[in-house]
Structures are given as structure tokens and as C-alpha cells.
Amino acid sequence: MSTVTAQVRTQIAEAARILHGRRIAFLTGAGISTESGIPAYRGEGSTPRRAPMTVQDFLGSDAARRRYWVGGHLGWRSFGSAEPNAGHRAIAALERAGASGGVITQNVDGLHLRAGSSRVVELHGTMRGVVCLRCGQAYDRGAIAEQIDARNPWITVPENIVLRPDGDVAPKSTEGFVLPTCTVCDGTLKPDVVFFGEFVPADRFRAAEALIASCDALVVAGSSLVVNSGIRVIERARRRGLPLVVVNLEPTRADAWADATVAGRTGDVLPALQELLA
Ligand code: NAD
Numbered sequence: 042m043s044t045v046t047a048q049v050r051t052q053i054a055e056a057a058r059i060l061h062g063r064r065i066a067f068l069t070g071a072g073i074s075t076e077s078g079i080p081a082y083r084g085e086g087s088t089p090r091r092a093p094m095t096v097q098d099f100l101g102s103d104a105a106r107r108r109y110w111v112g113g114h115l116g117w118r119s120f121g122s123a124e125p126n127a128g129h130r131a132i133a134a135l136e137r138a139g140a141s142g143g144v145i146t147q148n149v150d151g152l153h154l155r156a157g158s159s160r161v162v163e164l165h166g167t168m169r170g171v172v173c174l175r176c177g178q179a180y181d182r183g184a185i186a187e188q189i190d191a192r193n194p195w196i197t198v199p200e201n202i203v204l205r206p207d208g209d210v211a212p213k214s215t216e217g218f219v220l221p222t223c224t225v226c227d228g229t230l231k232p233d234v235v236f237f238g239e240f241v242p243a244d245r246f247r248a249a250e251a252l253i254a255s256c257d258a259l260v261v262a263g264s265s266l267v268v269n270s271g272i273r274v275i276e277r278a279r280r281r282g283l284p285l286v287v288v289n290l291e292p293t294r295a296d297a298w299a300d301a302t303v304a305g306r307t308g309d310v311l312p313a314l315q316e317l318l319a
């Protein structure tokens with residue numbers, strides 16, 4: 042708590058007063074993982090970059106898919122070495138203590154599961170999985186990473202990769218890239234994540250709704266809520282009259298509806314809430 046200002050401490054106390062005795066649903070975003078070293082798109086811990094690739098771009102050309110897979114492959118390696126932080130662990134501990142009904146996350150990094158949360162709805166999918174768009178065969182990302190390394194031995198040498206200032210991979214590094222393909226039907230592979238321009242699968246959104254229905258408060262942690270699926274989750278909670286607490290370093294799209302906002306780091310604020318509530 043040493044880095045927490047008196048103002049944030051007051052905000053935490055108010056949030057705890059609202060949440061006391063309630064079963065909490067969490068909705069998390071990229072901000073909860075910045076303290077694990079994974080950059081967000083916006084705000085603190087973000088890297089300035091071009092607009093993310095849309096599903097239309099990805100499906101539209103081999104060149105786009107090559108760029109995606111080279112960047113995604115490098116990103117997956119760094120995701121793989123990231124560890125859950127105090128914020129992820131506090132959410133898992135609140136679930137174990139019966140004070141939380143689980144977490145809906147917009148993140149694809151798998152850190153809630155690794156921190157020990159058991160009821161996790163991964164709204165935007167997961168980097169752990171890859172699917173074939175033709176036959177539906179599902180793969181573990183590790184197996185596809187091995188296929189990529191075997192087909193592109195040069196990619197394992199960091200000097201061969203040229204990054205743009207915005208963090209994207211320069212085309213020079215992707216021209217000779219051999220795409221991974223389905224080992225069953227040779228079809229096009231796609232990571233099991235919801236791209237920009239894609240909808241959250243209906244059954245996954247229903248799982249998020251069911252989680253909200255089983256709880257009686259919602260805490261948003263580390264999300265700008267710029268992406269609409271997060272806002273849809275909040276709408277469901279508002280319809281049910283759940284109190285809303287927002288923990289984010291910057292203002293979010295949900296602040297106007299919030300019963301309390303806490304402008305601190307999730308790695309400080311969530312463990313403090315856990316101490317007060319569990
Ligand atoms: P976002 O990048 O739009 O917003 C992140 C917010 O978190 C910002 O407002 C920022 O100020 C805040 N923040 C950063 N560090 C924080 C900290 N330590 N404590 C509290 N607040 C902090 O993220 P989003 O709303 O999740 O939307 C981006 C989309 O891209 C989502 O779909 C997201 O899942 C995806 N994405 C995922 C990852 C990941 O899996 N880790 C990383 C980048 C983007």
C-alpha cells in the first residue's frame with residue numbers, strides 16, 4: 042500500500058463499503074496485465090501502435106496473415122514468459138474465499154487461470170488455442186509455434202526480425218514467412234481470439250451473462266471499456282441493478298454509471314480490497 046495515495050485509499054474504503062457482503066463479478070481488461078509486462082492498447086503501459094488488424098484484413102490476404110503470424114508468434118513467446126501479478130492473485134483469492142463468483146476477462150493472456158481463478162469467461166478467446174477455419178480442428182498454440190519454427194528456422198534469430206517504431210513487424214521480416222497450416226486438411230489457421238470486426242460467440246456471451254446473474258456486484262478492473270463487448274456486460278449488470286465499482290488509472294466509458302471509482306493500480310487496489318472483503 043506504500044505507493045497508494047491518501048485519495049486512492051479513501052476511494053478503496055468507499056468501494057469496500059459498497060461491496061461488503063456481496064458476491065462480486067469482475068470484468069477485467071488489458072490494464073490488469075500491464076504490471077505483468079504485457080502492454081495495453083491505451084493509457085499507462087501501452088505502446089503506441091497502428092490500429093490492430095481486423096478480421097477482414099486477416100481473412101483478406103496471405104500477406105496480412107504473414108504479418109499477423111510473425112507478430113503474433115513473437116508476442117506469444119513474450120506472453121508465455123509473463124506471470125500473473127498481485128491483481129490477478131487477489132481476484133483468485135476472493136473467489137476461493139466465496140466473495141467472488143468469478144471473472145469475465147477481455148484479455149487473451151490466460152493469466153487469471155494461471156493465478157488460480159476457476160470460473161473465468163474469456164470473452165475474447167485465448168492465445169492458447171488455434172483453430173482451422175476449414176475443418177474446425179483445434180490446436181494448442183505450442184504445437185503451432187513448433188510448426189512455425191520448423192518451417193521458418195530464421196525466425197528464432199532475433200536479429201532477423203525488424204520492428205517498426207510502432208512495435209509492428211516490418212514487411213521485410215515477413216516476406217519469406219511460410220504460414221502455418223492445418224495438419225489435417227491444410228486449411229487456414231486462425232488463433233482462437235476474437236479479432237476487431239468480429240463478434241463474441243453467442244454461447245460465450247451467455248456464459249458471461251450467467252456469471253453476472255449469479256453475482257450481486259460488478260467490479261471493472263483495468264479496462265478503458267472502449268471495446269463494446271465490455272460495455273454490453275456492464276449493461277447486463279445495470280439491468281439487474283448491480284452496484285458498479287471501476288478500478289482504472291484513467292477515466293473509462295462506465296464512470297458515469299459507477300457507484301465508486303478507484304484511480305489506482307489494480308496490483309495495489311485489488312489486494313487492498315481482498316484484505317477488506319475476504
Ligand atoms: P485498453 O488498452 O483499452 O485499456 C486499458 C486501461 O487500463 C487504460 O485505461 C489504462 O489507463 C488502464 N491501466 C493500465 N495499467 C493499469 C494498472 N496497472 N492499473 C489500473 N489501470 C491500468 O484495454 P481493454 O479495455 O482491455 O481493451 C483492449 C482490447 O485489446 C481488449 O479486447 C483486450 O483484451 C485486448 N488486449 C488484451 C491484452 C491481454 O490479453 N493482456 C493486451 C492488449 C490488448
